[in-house]
Amino acid sequence: MTxxxxxxxxxxxxxxxxxxxVAYPHRGEEMPVVPQLGDAMRKGVDSxxxxxxSESRV
Known part of the structure; x- marks a missing residue:
């Protein structure tokens, strides 16, 4: 159960x-409460x- x-x-x-x-960093907006979390998410996805x-159309 646990x-x-x-x-x-x-x-x-x-x-x-x-x-x-999806609500904030993906659209390029800053997160209202913890902008550091949005920056970390954006850096993670950018990496x-x-x-x-050209690669997707084979």
Whole structure:
């Protein structure tokens, strides 16, 4: 039972982080309460590899 509750809470935290990222840093806006968290999210996403237009059309 405890494992289920922990997994549900973890899932809610991940979902909340996704919602916060999409609501603020993804659109280029500053987060109102903790702008440092928005900067950290933006840096983390910028460091991930992405496909260029020429790479995606094979």
């Amino acid at each position: 494992a289920i509750v922990i997994m549900l809470v973890l899932g809610l935290l991940v979902a909340g982080a996704v919602v916060v990222y 991930l590899p992405t496909l260029e237009d």
